[in-house]
Amino acid sequence: MATINPKFGKNLKKYGGVNFNACYNCGNCTAVCSLATQDVSFPRELVRMSVVGLEDEIKTSLKPWECYYCGECSTHCPQDANPGELMMSLRRWLTAKYDWTGLSGLFYKYLPAFLTALVLVFAGVLFFANSVNWELERMLHYGHLFEMVAIATVFVVIFIPNLLRMWYFTVIKTGTKAPLKNYFTALGDLFVHMFTQKRAKDCEDNHFRWLEHLILVIAYLSLLFTTVFLNWFGTENLFVIILGYLESAFIFIITVDFVKDRIQKKKALSKKSQPSDWFFVIWLLLMGLTAFCVRLFIDLNILETNKWMYLFHLMVLAQWALLIVPFGKWTHFLYRSFAMYFAKLKTLSTTK
Amino acid sequence: MEKRIGVYICHCGGNISDYVDVEKVRQSVEGDDNIVLAETTMFACSDANQKDMVEDIKNHKLDGVIVASCSPKLHLVTFRNVTERANLNKYTYVHANIREQSSWAHSDNKEGATEKAIHLVKSAIAKARHTEALEPTKVKAEKAVAVIGAGIAGLKAAISLSNKETHVFLIEKEAAVGGWVAKWRDLSMSDETGEALIKRLYEDLKKRDNVTIFTNSEVVSNAGSIGNITLKVKRKDEEFDITVGSILVATGFEPYKPDEGEFGFSTVPNVITLPEFKQLIDHEKDTLTYNGKKVRNVAYIYCVGSRQPEGGNTYCSRYCCTATIHAANEARKKFKDIQNFHFTRGVRSYGKQELLYAESLQGGDIYLQSYEDHLPTVFVRNNKPVVRINDILTGGKELEVEVDLVVLVTGMTPRSDNSVGTMFKLPKGRDKFFNEIHMKLRPVETVIDGVTIAGACQGPKTIIETVNSALSAATKSYTNVSKGMLETDPQIAEIDAKACTGCEDCLPLCPFDAISMKKDGEKPVAVINGTLCKGCGMCTPVCPTDAIDLIAFSNVEIMGMIDALI
Numbered sequence: 052m053a054t055i056n057p058k059f060g061k062n063l064k065k066y067g068g069v070n071f072n073a074c075y076n077c078g079n080c081t082a083v084c085s086l087a088t089q090d091v092s093f094p095r096e097l098v099r100m101s102v103v104g105l106e107d108e109i110k111t112s113l114k115p116w117e118c119y120y121c122g123e124c125s126t127h128c129p130q131d132a133n134p135g136e137l138m139m140s141l142r143r144w145l146t147a148k149y150d151w152t153g154l155s156g157l158f159y160k161y162l163p164a165f166l167t168a169l170v171l172v173f174a175g176v177l178f179f180a181n182s183v184n185w186e187l188e189r190m191l192h193y194g195h196l197f198e199m200v201a202i203a204t205v206f207v208v209i210f211i212p213n214l215l216r217m218w219y220f221t222v223i224k225t226g227t228k229a230p231l232k233n234y235f236t237a238l239g240d241l242f243v244h245m246f247t248q249k250r251a252k253d254c255e256d257n258h259f260r261w262l263e264h265l266i267l268v269i270a271y272l273s274l275l276f277t278t279v280f281l282n283w284f285g286t287e288n289l290f291v292i293i294l295g296y297l298e299s300a301f302i303f304i305i306t307v308d309f310v311k312d313r314i315q316k317k318k319a320l321s322k323k324s325q326p327s328d329w330f331f332v333i334w335l336l337l338m339g340l341t342a343f344c345v346r347l348f349i350d351l352n353i354l355e356t357n358k359w360m361y362l363f364h365l366m367v368l369a370q371w372a373l374l375i376v377p378f379g380k381w382t383h384f385l386y387r388s389f390a391m392y393f394a395k396l397k398t399l400s401t402t403k
Numbered sequence: 404m405e406k407r408i409g410v411y412i413c414h415c416g417g418n419i420s421d422y423v424d425v426e427k428v429r430q431s432v433e434g435d436d437n438i439v440l441a442e443t444t445m446f447a448c449s450d451a452n453q454k455d456m457v458e459d460i461k462n463h464k465l466d467g468v469i470v471a472s473c474s475p476k477l478h479l480v481t482f483r484n485v486t487e488r489a490n491l492n493k494y495t496y497v498h499a500n501i502r503e504q505s506s507w508a509h510s511d512n513k514e515g516a517t518e519k520a521i522h523l524v525k526s527a528i529a530k531a532r533h534t535e536a537l538e539p540t541k542v543k544a545e546k547a548v549a550v551i552g553a554g555i556a557g558l559k560a561a562i563s564l565s566n567k568e569t570h571v572f573l574i575e576k577e578a579a580v581g582g583w584v585a586k587w588r589d590l591s592m593s594d595e596t597g598e599a600l601i602k603r604l605y606e607d608l609k610k611r612d613n614v615t616i617f618t619n620s621e622v623v624s625n626a627g628s629i630g631n632i633t634l635k636v637k638r639k640d641e642e643f644d645i646t647v648g649s650i651l652v653a654t655g656f657e658p659y660k661p662d663e664g665e666f667g668f669s670t671v672p673n674v675i676t677l678p679e680f681k682q683l684i685d686h687e688k689d690t691l692t693y694n695g696k697k698v699r700n701v702a703y704i705y706c707v708g709s710r711q712p713e714g715g716n717t718y719c720s721r722y723c724c725t726a727t728i729h730a731a732n733e734a735r736k737k738f739k740d741i742q743n744f745h746f747t748r749g750v751r752s753y754g755k756q757e758l759l760y761a762e763s764l765q766g767g768d769i770y771l772q773s774y775e776d777h778l779p780t781v782f783v784r785n786n787k788p789v790v791r792i793n794d795i796l797t798g799g800k801e802l803e804v805e806v807d808l809v810v811l812v813t814g815m816t817p818r819s820d821n822s823v824g825t826m827f828k829l830p831k832g833r834d835k836f837f838n839e840i841h842m843k844l845r846p847v848e849t850v851i852d853g854v855t856i857a858g859a860c861q862g863p864k865t866i867i868e869t870v871n872s873a874l875s876a877a878t879k880s881y882t883n884v885s886k887g888m889l890e891t892d893p894q895i896a897e898i899d900a901k902a903c904t905g906c907e908d909c910l911p912l913c914p915f916d917a918i919s920m921k922k923d924g925e926k927p928v929a930v931i932n933g934t935l936c937k938g939c940g941m942c943t944p945v946c947p948t949d950a951i952d953l954i955a956f957s958n959v960e961i962m963g964m965i966d967a968l969i
Contacts, residue, residue: 055804057742057769073764076796099797102769130764
């Protein structure tokens with residue numbers, strides 16, 4: 052027994068759900084979806100659950116993560132109910148539900164809150180620069196240190212609790228009985244999906260999307276490794292320097308393509324960009340670009356006279372690490388991988 | 404003078420000739436008595452063959468024609484018209500059915516099929532030997548039409564007839580014209596209110612000299628037949644007669660009244676019917692309240708009194724999906740914070756009415772659906788009605804919602820007062836509404852000559868559909884009276900007064916009350932009213948002295964046919 056709850060649908064609109072209540076249940080979306088199967092049926096089922104407001108069912112469902120948003124469903128919808136965008140908004144809603152701090156939900160729903168947070172982080176960066184008397188050496192030193200601390204903190208304080216919540220909602224609450232062995236057996240899926248988005252290969256709109264994604268993930272993670280552990284901005288090692296250049300270049304070249312798509316709005320996927328989507332691609336682009344420029348300025352020996360360049364990079368980095376990664380779209384990358392992991396786990400295990 | 408008969412045997416492009424040896428059939432009848440011409444043809448109904456037949460009839464001076472082909476239901480009229488074009492009386496044409504009755508029925512036995520076809524054709528020849536030229540009976544037709552019921556159908560029909568310069572008597576039982584539509588304010592698909600629409604039509608009618616409107620009036624009896632029908636009208640204490648050539652019945656419907664306890668009706672608080680809800684939203688201002696309480700959440704339960712299981716009203720009432728969606732839209736627009744929940748059995752907002760459904764979905768209305776064997780249930784909780792459903796759109800999941808008001812979407816039912824139907828002997832369908840002759844081919848005519856039906860007395864209809872049928876019925880009624888003269892089918896029963904013993908055995912058998920007793924000198928004899936008789940033949944076998952014969956199906960013809968068949 053569940054109660055019909057129209058408020059859920061209204062709330063979902065704040066997460067970017069558009070016009071999904073126009074759905075008249077023809078099921079075309081599910082029929083054309085190249086990822087939906089008999090056992091894992093979407094998007095119609097989730098459109099319906101959203102309309103009727105079955106919050107608990109959606110909260111414990113992994114299905115929104117099974118969708119890679121090729122947009123075929125929205126293209127074929129006779130009612131313009133935009134099922135693809137609904138799936139996207141459900142993923143936003145889910146990240147807000149997983150997030151124990153509640154900040155994700157706040158940022159998704161209220162743009163001013165997010166803008167304020169961006170400004171506050173910027174002010175923090177200026178405050179930090181002032182407290183070290185705008186000395187480049189110390190800024191670089193503490194900037195490097197900050198990066199390490201931020202990663203560790205976000206991981207421990209935000210990601211681990213949130214993933215545990217996700218695990219609780221989707222595995223425990225659904226009554227899955229999984230022996231420990233299955234957690235290890237399924238682990239392979241976690242890494243495969245984290246790096247490749249290989250399921251997106253089945254999406255008919257763009258067979259190269261998964262490849263772009265693979266390169267981006269590798270470039271992003273290795274740049275992180277290069278700057279944090281190989282200290283790219285401080286190293287004299289020529290190999291590391293060139294490696295960093297390549298990685299950052301890959302990042303901004305691929306993200307330029309993403310931004311271009313969102314501006315051109317040719318694909319269903321990029322037609323309805325929410326602020327969180329823009330922040331994600333633009334900040335990723337800026338991350339790659341500013342890191343590239345900072346190292347370039349160092350090699351040209353002009354950073355000392357252009358400290359603003361490093362401050363700009365530090366600001367983008369801090370906003371990225373403190374806001375977009377823990378509370379923004381970056382989390383989709385994490386939750387989706389874990390969703391595939393939990394899904395595998397559930398197929399291996401029995402449900403009560 | 405000897406009969407000169409021409410026979411055409413049709414291949415029907417193989418439908419017949421694949422199983423029946425048509426050439427053998429032709430040879431078997433060629434040279435028979437009276438047969439002047441015997442031919443086979445690929446398609447008897449083709450234009451080319453029809454032209455050839457006309458030429459043959461003229462050249463061979465034929466006075467009897469037979470086509471052996473398909474069912475007479477398909478082409479009897481076609482070939483009668485051919486004979487007329489050749490200046491031959493159309494009643495001299497005889498049709499033999501060797502397709503449905505032979506080639507199709509015996510496709511497994513070609514020899515047998517051929518033999519049967521020969522018999523069928525010979526039997527037709529036997530009948531053709533006795534056919535006579537017949538002239539249709541002409542009766543005078545009073546150039547006036549009575550329209551019974553002054554709802555939207557009656558009003559529109561009256562205007563249409565009045566435009567055709569026919570006198571119209573518009574008879575309404577109630578004190579005012581307009582029926583249900585006059586009681587409704589907002590209508591779907593129109594900016595005009597129901598009240599305004601009726602007022603406009605009524606004002607228009609009042610101006611017309613050839614329209615007489617009787618309100619508070621009922622037809623109490625009728626006499627006569629098509630072209631000349633006398634109705635006795637009762638208005639309060641007075642009674643008077645009017646004479647018309649045709650009658651248009653537009654007596655409308657009654658809304659279904661739910662049984663006690665049906666979806667909580669009269670057992671659960673705040674459960675009302677659609678007409679009551681319509682009145683409520685029409686008359687409430689700013690805020691929607693019911694029983695003094697503000698209404699926010701409204702549940703609509705569809706198909707109440709319609710699409711019921713066998714034994715109940717199995718039909719769909721057509722108008723209610725649209726009417727409910729329209730009312731729900733109006734309520735949402737007129738009052739603040741209204742949330743509508745539609746418990747449907749599948750939405751049938753056909754045609755342009757789909758736009759209302761789209762508007763409703765856009766407005767955030769929630770639709771749920773169930774099958775007839777799992778209908779929603781209504782019960783009380785916290786003094787409020789709760790509706791529960793196994794929603795097939797959500798995989799059969801059990802869902803419920805607590806609401807402030809439950810609206811039972813009641814369908815249309817036939818009038819409980821059937822006096823008009825009984826008086827004119829109008830047949831009813833399985834749904835108990837008046838029945839037309841053929842849903843598609845003759846949609847407003849009844850088997851009672853001169854009586855047409857329009858609007859919701861025939862079955863559930865929207866206003867647009869009602870008006871369409873009213874205009875159609877008006878035109879059909881008009882064709883009965885337009886020429887001031889009517890031709891009736893001459894193929895009726897006739898009584899040999901000399902042979903009639905006046906036993907009255909035939910009287911109760913006539914389904915059309917066409918036989919009455921009359922004095923022939925001293926002797927009482929039965930007489931046939933030619934305009935009432937349909938030529939059904941019910942009376943002929945019971946006559947102990949064979950005094951009754953059916954013209955064109957006389958005893959001699961039938962006996963001849965039987966002889967040829969066996």
